[in-house]
Amino acid sequence: MFFPRRIAVSALVASLAMLAACSSDSSTEPLPTPVLGASGQATSTTVVKITFTSKAGDTGYNVERAEGTAGAFAQVGTVTAPATPGSVTFTDTGLKASTLYRYHIVTMKGSSVSSPSAEISVTTLAFGFAAAEINTDITANRTLYADTTYTLKGFIHVANGATLTVQPGTTVKGDFNTLGSCLMVLRGAKIQAVGTADAPIVFTSSRTAGSRQAGDWGGLIIVGNAPSARTGAVEIEGSGTDGTTVVGGKNYQVIYSGGTTATDNSGELKYVRVEFAGYAPSLNNELNAFTFAAVGSGTKVSYVNAVNGLDDSFEFFGGGFDFSYGVGFEGEDDQFDMSEGFQGRLQYIISYKSTNIPIRTGAGSYGTDMEGIENDGCIGSGCANGYDTTPYTQPLVANFTLIGAGSQTIHGPGGGFGMMLRRGVAGYYVNGVVARYPAGGISVRDVNTYARAGSVAIPDLATADFAVKNIYIAETPVAFQAASATQFVFDLAGNNIGYDGARTAASLFASIPATGSVPSGAFDFTPAAGSPIAAGGLATFTGKLAAKAGTAVTGTTYLGAAAPGGAKWWQGWTIYVRN
Template sequence: MNFRRLTQSVLTLGILSLALVFNACKKEEEIGPAPTITAGNATQGLVGAVAKITATINAPEGLKTLTVLKNGQAFDSKSYTGQTTDSYSKDYTIENLPIGSSVVFTFQATDSQNQTSTVATQVVSVSDIPSRTPVDVRGVITGNVTWTKDKIYKLIGFVRVGADTTETFSSTAATGTLTIEPGTVIIGDRASKGTLIVQRGSKIIANGTADAPIVFTSERPIGQRESGDWGGLVICGRAVNNQSTGDKGIQLEGSYKGWHGGSNDADNSGSLKYVRVEYAGVPINPNQEVNSFTFGSVGSGTTLEYLQASYGLDDSFEWFGGTVNAKYLVAYRGLDDDFDMDFGYRGNLQFIVGMRGATLADQSGSNGFEVDNDGQGSAAAPITAPVISNVSLIGPKETNATSISTQFQNGMHLRRNTQIKVYNAVVTGYPNGVYIDGTNTLANAGSGSLILNRVVVAGVANWGNNGFGQGSSPAPIGFAVRDINTATPAVDLKVGEQKPSDWFAAQAGNKILTTYAGLGLSQSLFQAVTPTFTLSNGGTLATGGTIPSGSFFSAATFIGAFGSEDWTTKWSNFNPGTTDYSKVK
């Protein structure tokens, strides 16, 4: 063997071995580090709140997978195609867990080299409901002001949006726009008769939601709230009424500088959606209370939808002139009238319901509708002529054994020259269903300028011999449709040559029934519980409705405020006396 060749071969093999070792080491050294994860900060929230679950991931060798566990169980996973970084985020709705408990989210990633990261964690704690921060509000609000749901606003005295407090409207008076967030609570100071007044030229934008309504209510604690604990919500507009001319306005009852009226029927005072007003109606002067909702000459540019008035000491809703339209209104257990209209009100209303408490009635007499042209029954123009569709007026008399206040009067008291037009309505549980009161008003019925179309008046089974207490005692003893007035001695009423009851029965779709049984109404409507509004299968009210002319009115084939859908769901409250408003919802 040639020693020299052998030496060269050995040397060559050694070099090749070293090269292989070098290359192997080089390849191993080129594998990047394992992935790293930084989880989001610990957070807390209320049951039902949404928490953000987040993590930041780095993977020099490229990401392959991410696994997220919630308390050790699968919550989420994600696959990648080699990205070297990622910002992960996912919503978690906090479950109904005990206050103070925690939910632990863990994150672990793998990369393209099957290297795994260490485990990172984010903790979500279930917190108690925080209290709202109290804020006192006084005086005049000007400019753009927003109220937020994390606070509770206390109205001290007459709080005004805008500075228009004189008889004649001035375009130079300071104006304001008050915006109120969904879920905000406003309380009225009892001692100072706290009241919110939106003056002419200013606006309120109070747009709640079904899940987060805006609530105006009593300042008093649970168990102590009562009607008249504070003033109410007042909006003054610049539309036409029949008591003033031009920019010279009239003042609302109580003389608290609620001047309203003008010449702009399209005036815009803002928007109210999903708003409740509770325990309002404080007397400003003796027998001069503020209504829960007061609309003075409010124009058609204003939006009113999903409003509830509960336990007011005066009317639940009152319109003094104006042209504003409204849908989805609830008048619940007020003391005086559910819906009061006068001074030339000409708006459209649809889907409205009034419900009474058996002993809650006013000394002036309590009605579902009370409608006048003005206090004298004059022909002052514009005439009060609202168009109203889909109405349920549920009086206090649940059964013939239910004892009710003698101050209850009429489901509809139509008087003093009104030219109201009502379609698709049901009236029950009142001593009188319909009372067309006064010579001018009866003449309007005869001429067709007052319309009752598809109105069902129903009595209570075994309440007297007609379902309205006739032949029984004690008073009140009433009528489905009154054919005599309330004078002593009573005088016969006439629509042309007809008795009002005969005229009523001759109108399209109208019915007089001795009992509400069979209409499809739930008896819960008479009770102090959350009512069932939807009609029972096969109820008389489920069909036969009509649609009044005009683009405002929605199609509805039923009679009354409800068919198969309950539009009060979530946002309404039929037991506000036990509601804790001190916490942020």
């Protein structure tokens, strides 16, 4: 049904025409072409499934296998081409556990054979790991155990006030084959995922390491009951794609607006990684690695790492809670994105982007404006006063280290700023480092945003809702995007903002890769000896900033997410991989 007969027939006719055209070139039958898009998956310790799409006119396919990286190929089976071109599956059994096998497929057409298709590498599963599927909503308290690898199949909701407890060291995979698989912790429900530095909790793709891509699965979505700036029914991006009724296991509509309790508690995340998430259940609605929607201040989030998500690494819609020790690697849009009246306090956060990771086909697309931090006021329906809608988005972001890729091509035509602060956003951005952004360090966009700062170049912390203080900016063409009618610039000296456009990001830190090179994974974000970021911090908070910070966030004498000589808090539990 998905392909109307007419398209199928025309496809057939066209391929026949193509064949006819080819055959006129020589008197012999043309060589068949190899199949495209073959894939393989280990389904147990001894079984591998090979899947590919047949083509019209082919008579059959020989599946050939080789063991290890160097073994020779030998035929292991033959599949007859189905009458109607479609998906063909070959199941190879009797294999060894934890062993790498390579496969390719040879197309047969009568007596002619094609050259082999592209190689597929599959490693069979190891012994001793229990596996479990989660394919229905979690509506009663449940614990996930570290000795089991769980696979999420479909849109799994933790609902009905249930608490999902996840033991340290547990791995939860989002199923690649069940499109959009994700975990949504709904309003009223809780997640207690507290790992340790030695045994973090990992949410990742079900594909084998080495073949994972951004958007392989959905991501982790937490919906609380705290207020947000937009009124009316506002739904989680990507939810509600298949039916509007509440049915277990389906992607029903999840509303996050209308929260009432600022102190709402959605549980705790600690030492949690989310990798290769970001599938878009509908067009332009990619899920984020971590989505916090209307999450209240009773929730605790610390030591969280987003790796290679297709949309943002961390996105915050309204609500407000304390968030510390967060690392975003290579997210394919923004690393931190706050909007709709978010009130949270973030301290010690790192954003590192060096490239765009390949995307799972059909999962979505790269952002056209990738920034380190992209904070908005209110945008969309339910913003009663447009960009001036209250509550303002007013986070406190302290001790941030934002490092870009240094390439406008990577960041997209509208991206490439360390911080994009726009659409009437407020908040306090202090003690940070912004480096290697191709468009500029900071963009203060829209007259409404500037108004939050009192419409002055040196905001007064005693009165301003918005200030950027004690920042160091390096390896960018400009510190602030050039002033215009809709674009504003803060005074550098008056706000203790250091700027050296020629200075490299690598020179600021103890050890980070040079622009354009592939990270080895051993980052050291502490200030290099003599680095300007080792000092110059705002140690004492005053005025509205102090009131906002309370006891949760304190000033530092240094800039960035790591103290000189301090703990390398990101080491051991974060991971840098590309596939």
